[in-house]
Amino acid sequence: MKDVLKELERRREIARMGGGKARIDAQHQKGKLTARERIDVFLDEGSFEEFDMYVEHRSTDFSMEKTKIAGDGVVTGWGTVNGRPVYVFAKDFTVFGGSLSEAHAEKVVKVQEMALRNRAPIIGLYDAGGARIQEGVAALGGYAEIFQRNVLASGVIPQISLIMGPCAGGDVYSPAMTDFIFMVRDTSYMFVTGPDVVKTVTNETVTAESLGGASVHTTKSSIADGAYDNDVEALLQMRRLVDLLPASNTSEIPEIECYQSVTDHDLSLDRLIPDNA
Numbered sequence: 550m551k552d553v554l555k556e557l558e559r560r561r562e563i564a565r566m567g568g569g570k571a572r573i574d575a576q577h578q579k580g581k582l583t584a585r586e587r588i589d590v591f592l593d594e595g596s597f598e599e600f601d602m603y604v605e606h607r608s609t610d611f612s613m614e615k616t617k618i619a620g621d622g623v624v625t626g627w628g629t630v631n632g633r634p635v636y637v638f639a640k641d642f643t644v645f646g647g648s649l650s651e652a653h654a655e656k657v658v659k660v661q662e663m664a665l666r667n668r669a670p671i672i673g674l675y676d677a678g679g680a681r682i683q684e685g686v687a688a689l690g691g692y693a694e695i696f697q698r699n700v701l702a703s704g705v706i707p708q709i710s711l712i713m714g715p716c717a718g719g720d721v722y723s724p725a726m727t728d729f730i731f732m733v734r735d736t737s738y739m740f741v742t743g744p745d746v747v748k749t750v751t752n753e754t755v756t757a758e759s760l761g762g763a764s765v766h767t768t769k770s771s772i773a774d775g776a777y778d779n780d781v782e783a784l785l786q787m788r789r790l791v792d793l794l795p796a797s798n799t800s801e802i803p804e805i806e807c808y809q810s811v812t813d814h815d816l817s818l819d820r821l822i823p824d825n826a
């Protein structure tokens with residue numbers, strides 16, 4: 550029994566390292582947290598219950614059977630925010646750029662279904678390059694399943710997306726169907742595909758920021774509802790947002806004490822709508 554537990558702990562340690570130390574360091578150098586660090590900041594301390602930690606992809610094309618990483622690029626589970634249950638999935642950019650395989654999609658679908666069944670909010674932390682190119686149609690089918698759950702959950706439970714890295718393809722289309730989308734300035738992007746692919750296909754040179762940065766999506770396209778300066782600020786503000794939301798369309802609305810007098814004038818309202826549309 551001791552040996553089994555030892556082996557389990559060994560495998561857990563490997564899974565926790567995702568794509569390895571070098572990629573984790575690269576993530577930190579870009580000013581980004583890892584998927585697990587983000588979950589730690591977002592949820593109440595010690596409340597995270599992880600699912601499917603050892604799931605691996607099943608692909609054998611392009612020698613993919615030689616590179617299998619436990620968890621397969623997404624950390625999923627549930628926990629609490631100020632005592633209220635939420636479901637969460639965090640894309641791990643250190644594993645194949647957080648891209649989505651068939652097995653990765655099954656993990657996301659599982660938490661989507663649990664959130665819907667238990668009528669609790671679901672929060673996606675995105676840092677991912679979309680469909681895993683090596684899996685082709687199997688990955689696209691995985692997105693179809695996720696999009697379908699986005700539709701079924703719409704209007705029933707809150708769906709919140711936090712874009713925290715370069716996100717492409719399905720890792721933008723699915724968030725776009727959710728209720729709230731927030732970004733992190735200078736490190737997160739939402740585009741159909743990245744600048745290198747745009748250059749290869751159309752010969753057009755574009756920067757990541759002009760193609761899909763927070764400035765574009767919060768001032769021009771209106772795809773994102775807001776942006777924050779760094780991962781920690783964004784995650785802490787998401788906790789505040791969860792506090793304000795009902796858990797589902799049949800739950801009570803949370804009551805929050807307000808210390809402002811009803812006769813106060815809030816001058817910021819005068820500037821809410823710009824003079825020039």
Ligand code: HXC
Pocket residue numbers: 644645646647648677678679680681682683689690692693715716717718719720741742743744745746
């Ligand atoms: C497999 C991927 C990947 C993907 C990134 N990687 N995207 N692997 N499938 N989709 C891998 C890279 O090969 C690299 O691996 C690591 O992740 C980091 O990527 P980099 O390119 O080095 O990082 P960066 O320069 O920051 O650029 C990130 C990026 C770019 C902007 C996301 O990688 C990119 O443009 N990727 C392709 C995006 C794309 O076209 N996705 C498919 C969308 S179609 P190594 O081993 O070198 O570290 C789609 C369809 C949905 O999603 C529709 C459903 C119906």
